[in-house]
Amino acid sequence: MPVLQFASFASLVQPTFWHELTRLKLEVLRLSDDHIPVTATYSVGKTIKDRNTGQEIELGLGKSRAVRVAGGSQHAFIVGAPGIVKNFNTVEEFKDADKKALFNQFAEEMWEAMVKNNDPSVLNKFLLITFADLKKYKYHYWFAFPAFAAQPLWEIDSEWSSATTAFTNAQLSILHDKLAAQSLPYFLIRRSGSNVEIASVDEYGDFYADTPEESRAVGFIDPSPHPSTPGWPLRNLLAYLRANNPSTTRYIQVLCWRDTEIPHGGSHWKSTFGVVIGGQTQGKPNAVGWEKNPQGKLGPRLADLAPMMDPSRLADQAV
Template sequence: MLYNTNTLDAFKATDKKALLEKEAKEIWDAIQTGAALKNPSILCRFILLTFADLKKYHFYYWFCFPALCFPDGLKMIQPPVSLEQVFSPRQISALQEAYDSLCKERGITAVPFFLMKYTDDTVQMALLEDWQTFFTDTKKVTVGVYDPCTLSQHPGWPLRNLLVFLAKQWGSKVDVVEVLCFRDRTLQGNRSIQHSVVFQVKLPELPNNSVCPKSVGWEKNPKGALGPRMVNLSECMDPKRLAESSVDLNLKLMRWRLVPSLDLDKVVNTKCLLLGAGTLGCNVARTLMGWGVRRITFVDNAKISYSNPVRQPLYEFDDCLGGGKSKAMAAVDRLTKIFPGVNAEGYNMSIPMPGHPVNFSQTTLSQAQKDVEQLEKLISEHDVVFLLMDTRESRWLPTVIAASKRRLVVNAALGFDTFVVMRHGLKKPPVSQSVSTGTDSSASGSSASSSSSTPAESATGVPGSSLFSNIPGHKLGCYFCNDVVAPGDSTRDRTLDQQCTVSRPGLAMIAGALAVELMVSILQHNEGCVCPMLS
């Protein structure tokens, strides 16, 4: 019987005495009713009490082998001796053959208890239930037990219950019981039963009542005291595999205890592209890892400055020295150190922006073209694109490309004490576009309403409905849908305080976390990236 507790306190507080008495009573009942005669394995029942600390990989366990005790003990007639001192080599060989034949006859690998008769040349075996026909003379009988014990002078615990069973069934009919502790081992590739032990006892008569005898059985720990054992498996496990298992465990506990419908595979297998590895990018990456996302790619062309490490948790002071490391590359290195199971990549590249003219030199034009091709390739290879850059105009080209590739875009932008976290609309798949009302005119897939539509109708598609109704995913707009002019250069001719994003320090953590939670919520919806959203 396996008793697995949920807490260490429950493991310690379990009533061990009650468990032992319960199992011993079942063994005793099987002996009295004769059930143990047909199924002797009942005599070998045992208990395993466990607690598994799956965070630290500490496993606590305590074995109990219930053994019934004789009220007045046993009288030893002949002390234990090795098999070689009683049996000749020919008898030992015949014993091994007889046991193998009995196992083959029963179709099992080991017979726990058996009866035995032998001469100088032969050995015969039978099951306990064949007692009446197997023995003609009961003054001295030989019984065998498949013995797990390795001590040379002491038999294993299963023998105690067998002797109680014999005393209850035939104690008054038998004068002497010869016991063979059959020890079948493989040493250096060779099978051997030489370590078997033989001794003789006199069975006492048990009281003629139904009271269960006293029982013992809880195992001692390595210190020799009654107490559990503990094994620390974390010491022999691959630390990387251990980290992956621990991350997964936290998410599985979330699903098990709080959100049974949570589809973790959809989140873990999502490939995320982070455009921007600054304050927002660092916080988004850390939250994605908390959700178990394994594939994270950074795109950024900046280097780490002295003001970054205090606000951007993936960087340290040493990353600023020597002109500063590339943010995208440093972010990848740090994610790998935090969690080796992550598959992170970094690209040190620029994103062409409207309002920022490209130099017409052949080299610059060629590089700009390569950047656009690389950006398009990255967006195609990922499932979700996070827009986390400093300027508005840097978000325009990724928005257009992601809309054409039908990739989910999550946009996050900061003010001083305000922020925007939004998802871009996504066109319906081509199969369902024919049933869509309205004309898809926005780059992001938002649907323009007809000229006769009221404001409420244009937002929800239902005349007169509330603005807080569900808006279909293919009618959601994008970051630029309300612009009446093209994005311009927001950093030209501006002072330092105007160029920098000046925000409250905790705002990026809030916005970054909400951006990831928004992505997870969308992935869990049965309509996925085209699910509706409240206005």
């Protein structure tokens, strides 16, 4: 059976975030390098049709955006991910920081919350380390999206197929309406006849008390547009389910939710379905998840906003 692969998150930081960080650094934080809570969002994976060639082109991954330091409007199918920013005062501190320890401690706290407190809200937490060179309008940053890598690896029964192989059109439409109404990043699905019901994943025991295993499935808002690769959030969801309910989760039916609207006209459901097997039941799995830089290496990225922020450069642009 093929190994189950996950498409990693890809970060996209809006310039407004750097403006806000600059303001915070100058007016509030000053020399403090305490953690700052932030919220990022991701949404379902999108594809667009290239009008010139008529081909479907996948659009990156549901991008993780560090948008606002607090709050933010919530739409259906857009998931908020909590995170922390650690801003270093000097580039040396940024380079020399013990990232392994920082990451491991962060992952440890996530695991505690997931398993001991049965809290699914930490499943998509992220860590961001930054160094802001305010005089040059340059921002070095590095995201980590911790994911628990199960040993043995998860495997997929055959391959990912359309959601319509496991659900009827009517069921998917019901799911769509329920998800649009409640906005759950992860959800349990219970099929009963032509109807489906959903619940938050921390209600696993009660919700599935009288449900035969073949009627159970778990779903999540999938930021991956790739037909044969589910997105990163599934990884922690599986680890969480396996650790908390080891006896009933050897086989898990998974629905990767990718539809923002009920298909009409000639379009199809984009969500995919598969059965995954395996996972680690004993102990805490290792966590991975530092984001790679544009060179494909594990390393920080650089946002150079001088062309858009430096007053002298802007003056040159103006004619």
